[in-house]
Amino acid sequence: MQPSGNLVADTICRTAEIGLTITGAADAGNITIIDATPVAVATTCPECGHPGTKRDHVVRTLVDLPVVGFPTRLHVRVPRFLCTMASCPRKIFQASLACADDRSKLTHRVTRWVLQRLAIDRMSVAATATALGVGWELVNQVALDACRQLVYDNASHLDGVRILGVDEHVWKHTRKPGQPSNLVTILVDLTPLVDGRGPARLLDIRPGRSADVLRTWLQERDPGFREQVQVVTMDGFTGYASAVDQVLPGATKVMDPFHVVHLAADKLTGCRQRLQRETTGRRGRKDDPLYKHRRTLLTRTDYLMDLTPVW
DSSP states (O other), X not given: OOOSSOHHHHHHHTOGGGTEXXXXXXXXXXXXXXXXXXXXXXXXXXXXXXXXXXXXXXXXXXEEEEETXXXXXXXXXXXXXXXXXXXXXXXXXXXXXXXXXXXXXXXHHHHHHHHHHHHTSOOOHHHHHHHHTXXXXXXXXXXXXXXXXXXXXXXXXXXXXXXXXXXXXXXXSOOOTTSOOSEEEEEEEOHHHHHTSSOOEEEEEEESOSHHHHHHHHHHSOHHHHHHOOEEEEOSOHHHHHHHHHHOTTSEEEEOHHHHHHHHHHHHHHHHHHHHHHHHSSOOOTTSHXXXXXXXXXXXXXXXXXXXXXX
């Protein structure tokens, strides 16, 4: 059926691809308002499946893609129906829209647009919210919900994980008394990186840094996942090691290169400080050879110039 709206406006705003046709528009300052109606609606009751009779209309407001740089609001005229089944508990029902979930404030394509701006264009949440004319909290929650759906609803998300990376990360650098830990546990699939097939994959982030955090995450996975993990890379934290010993007894524990180098550097620094105290009886000063060349001792030979004096 040919829509009765404005074909030119539908083409410019691409509303036809989301099942709407434009019937009017208005300029509300910094926001563009577009009036639209559904091209087709389902008249069957979602409760019993029987057809309904038209009762009235309601206007549903949806956030849509910006038009020429201005935030857009769709005012969709949605029909409501009376259920013809006398025994049906739902007497009145509202037609659903293909462009948005029921009770949602945003269209589906806005959700995709938000993810593209944040993940691909590296826009901030604040800039994305400003472009849509909505609050920071709404954009942040939409992005979190969409990412969770993309990750956790994917049945193959954890397939092929043979090398599991575990590390902590400081989520925020300020924490008031009584607030939860500012550390999180990050779990990464290092299999594609080791095999040369691509970069590592982020699997999950869990609040806290303890053996219980890692143990709980591993126990929540199915036995097939735990059996396929062959190597677990981590830092020197004994909590992670004990969790792996308990849940993945057949996996090999290794320390990742960063922490190996960091541990060696700490030991070398401790040795230098001990020699400084034994030879001079005090801490190092700026003219002492051991103190003066403390950074040189921790620098790779590849980065040292030929003219750089060692002593």
